[in-house]
Amino acid sequence: MDPIMTELAAASVKTTISPQRTEPTTTTSPELTASGKPRRRFIGKAKKQAQTDGISEPSTIEDFAVAIRDVTKNAGPSRPRVANQVPEEILHDAKLNLAIEQLPANYNFEIHKTVWSVQKAGAKKVALQFPEGLLIFACTISDIVEKFCGVETLVMGDVTYGACCIDDFTAVALGCDFLVHYGHSCLVPVDVTTIKTLYVFVDIGIDVQHFIATVRKNFESGSKLILVGVIQFVQAIQAARKELEIDYILNVPQAKPLSPAEILGCTSPQLSKDENTLIYLGDGRFHLESIMIHNPHLAAFRYDPYDKKFTRERYDHEDMHSLRKHAIETAKKAKRFGLILGTLGRQGSNSILEHLEKKLKDRGLDYTIILLSEIFPGKLAMFEDMDAFIQIACPRLSIDWGYAFAKPLLSPYEASVVFESIPWQEVYPMDFYSNDSLGPWTVNHGKNIRKPRVANGTGSSFAKTRHAATATKASEAPVPSSSAVSSLSNGVTAESIASPLPNSALA
Known part of the structure; x- marks a missing residue:
């Protein structure tokens, strides 16, 4: 065996991984409280409320662990589209395919396409950027790319919270001529x-049939259901949709420029009042909370594809609104602001910075621009002469962690309420990257952003399908009782279902 192949085989880790989010919570870490215990992210859910649901939930959001072998192998991702056809000599390279076997079969890292793309680009030095949960595979993928592309690689070690953290600037500064960004x-x-740049979504194959059977067990035929998830499971959602639309009135919504069904922690679609039952496919609550915040009328359910649990999820909108209103009212008395521009990847937005600068100048307020890659309470406490802060990084940082800061830490939307550009919204907006956002305190407002095609040709923002089955009344949410919220046994047989979705996009 080739020495490189021997090293790859010896270094591989195929037993278990922690299914950490590819877009973790926010751009800060908890600090110790006065009692010595770490602060927790505000998640809009009290323990007492969770217990009354009669549903087993983890003690913390990230308490799940998954064995890769437990995820059904034949529920893997489909092959690439013809438009991205990889040469046969790469697809059937025996040594390359042997190296790929060192990676989990149900995680589609699109190695063949990566090799072909790097070769086509004539790249010499390739940067690889992973979210925290996928770094376990970084060395193996780096070795494969170097071996089969004849290039130098480097793994970018700075934390990657989400799609906004793509660090093309640093890659160029380090002399790279090609960037592969994984997981977003x-x-x-x-x-x-x-x-x-090559984006590899890392589509994750799951037991789609178990998900379908779980939905059918818990909801009556004819129910109106909304299906959403993170990018890794969009393909699975589209596959499940083909079968579920026979019995249900489905909505697979879209908040452009995102793909249909895709939601982010800061961006999700706003749904009509007559659509009130949501099913989220994914582990953890962070992304789910985004669409719950943006649609407080929804009855939300979460299907975890790793442990196959189906749970009712709730969010304390009143508590969150109270915390944020208090921060806004306090900031209205501020005379000097710290205007923080996030420098982690492309989190910061110059257009929002300029917009907020103008508002501050118009009101005769003093301010100082602060550049930070990550935002911590201890760091901001050093700026003693500031009365309040506005952060242009991640809106969820203010929502989830704002209470942990000694002085108000506002999102651009909250700052706009302070400056009276917009009144307080009774439905807190989650439209930070949406093309159809409320105002210029969001990234894409007023822009005609066209994302590279990553979805099937539904041609509409809200892909709805209606059927002959009798639908429930608009005012009645088909919410099962707590005892009914359960998934089937793991014995449900999964089948491989093709999906028209490609798994990545290349410049």
Whole structure:
């Protein structure tokens, strides 16, 4: 065996991984409280309320662990589209395919396409950027790319919270001429990045049939259901949709420029009042909370594809609104602001910065621009002469962690309420990257952003299908009782279902 292949085989880790989110909570870490215990992210859910649901839930949001062998192998991702056809000599390279076997079979890292793309680009030095949960595979993928592309690689070690953290600037500064970004969709278009970029969504194959059977067990035929998830499971949602639309009135919504069914922690679609039952496919609550915040009328359910649990999820909107209103009212008395521009990847937005600068100047308020890659309570406490802060990084940082800061830490939307650009919204907006956002305190407002095609040709923002089955009344949410919220046994047989979705986009 080739020495490189021997090293790859010896270094591989195929037993278990922690299914951490590819877009973790926010751009800060908890600090110790006065009692010495770490602060927790505000998740809008009290323990007492969770207990009354009669549903088993983890003590913390990230308490899940998954064995890769437990995820059904034949529920894996489909092959790429013809438009991205990889040469046969790469697809059937025996040594390359042997190396790929060192990676979990149900995680589609699109190695063949990566090799072909790097070769086509004539790249010499390739940057690989992973979210925390996928770094376990970084060395193996790096070795494969170096071996079969004849290039130098480097793994970018800075934390990657989400699609907004793509770090093309640093890649260029380090002398790279190609960047592969794993685990997120093309939030920053490939025609905007400063380097040739390949997005690999890392589609994860799951037991789709078990998910379908779980939905059918818990909801009556004819119910109106909304299906959403993170980018890794969008393909699974589209596969399940083909079968579920026979019995249900489905909505697979879209908040452009995201793909249909895709939601982010800061961006999700706003749904009509007559659509009130949501099913989220994914582990953890962070992304789910986004669409719950943006649609407080929804009855939300979460299907975890790793442990196959189906749970009713709730959010304390009143408590969150109270905390944020208090921060806004306090900030209205501020005389000097710290205007924080996030420098982690492309989190910061110059257009929002300029908009907020103008508002501060118009009101005669003093301010100082602060550049930070990560925002911590202890760091901001050093700026003693500031009365309040506005952060242009991640809106969820203010929502989830704002209470942990000694002085108000506002999102651009909250700052706009302070400056009276917009009144307080009774439904807190989650439209930070949406093309159809409320105002210029969001990234894409007023722009005609066209994301590279990553969805099937539904042609509409809200892909709805209606059937002959009798639907429930609009005012009645088909919410099962707590005792009914359960998934089937793991014995449900999964089948491989093809999906028209490609798994990545290349400049």
